[in-house]
Amino acid sequence: MISPQVHKLCTGTETVSSLIAKDPELAPGDAWKKLYGGHTPAKESVAKARQHRDAHTPEDLQRARECGKWGPTEPSELFLKLYHDALCTLDHNVASAMVSPPLMGTYGTIPLSVISVVPDIMRHMSNLIVRADKEVILATNYWQNSVASKYITNAMKELSRKGRRTGDQNHHEARI
Template identity: 40%
Template sequence: MPSRGGSIASLETLKYDQDYPPIESLSQETVTSVLAKEPSVIDNPRDAVRSLFSKPLHHLRPRINHETLEHEITPEELDAAAQYGRFMERPSDLFLKLFHNVLCTLRRDPLAGRVSPSLIGTTGVIPLSIISTISDILQHYYHCIINAEKEILLATNYWEKGESVNIIGKALRDLSKRAGNDNRYIIVKLIIDHPTKENL
């Protein structure tokens, strides 16, 4: 007959396992996709995060450490990792082992990767190269921006006063007016590595 202490330990282990959410339970929606829905029910990223993802499960940290440092990853787990990612072709087993460990952290905290979980492991190609003068390139950017349908991702290292910034600013204003006339929302994300008030 098992001891009472052994039964308690077994129950604790069972609860521990049951409280460890499977990777399939993570929402496949992204914060951006929620904000872009029409009609708009949620109008800011914070509320979108709260509606999609659970809060971090801090008590699972020891379990995650075990999974990533000591656990021997099985072929089935590699297959699950390959299936979860949006890969153009199956990556190597070494990559999948690393990716498996990344997914383990998401089971404790869905935003541990700092992006919506479904975006992690996404691959793709943007077939676009532009070689020209700055004025021509900025004119191309202008047309890309004003014709955007849902989202703009603008990456830069400095945002300084000048004709280039004027063109981008005009494009965003024109897009805002166009979107307003069409009664739709456009999401604009700015990535900048020197975000000081002097260069914004």
């Protein structure tokens, strides 16, 4: 069963990203503490989740449905069962979500694992960068001059050119 506390976390509007957008000087860790630092783990949540994991009631699925922002889509019953079980873990530890809870059930944002050779992955990423509407965040701890890195470099340059061509007031110049 999804607790009222988790339901409130998931249906909230503020996320770490939204706080940082309002205050760019705010560190992500501080934003997390501000939003979720006061969350106290529920001791009975793990036992309840194990006890009820195979018996999802229609009310459980409806509660899970309410915790997401599905847009024009409707999640399947199987997905809602999985999502319900994932949400139940938040009672014990909000950080187990790995993202702000309101983003867990948001259409259009999914974790993605791609298994391929590096140049193919970078080519795909460069296509996503060029098509970006709002922002691109590129985080890496290692950058080596290579064919693959040229894809990303060229995509960032193209995104900057596109912003200048369209006269977008909010575009940011990519400098590499």
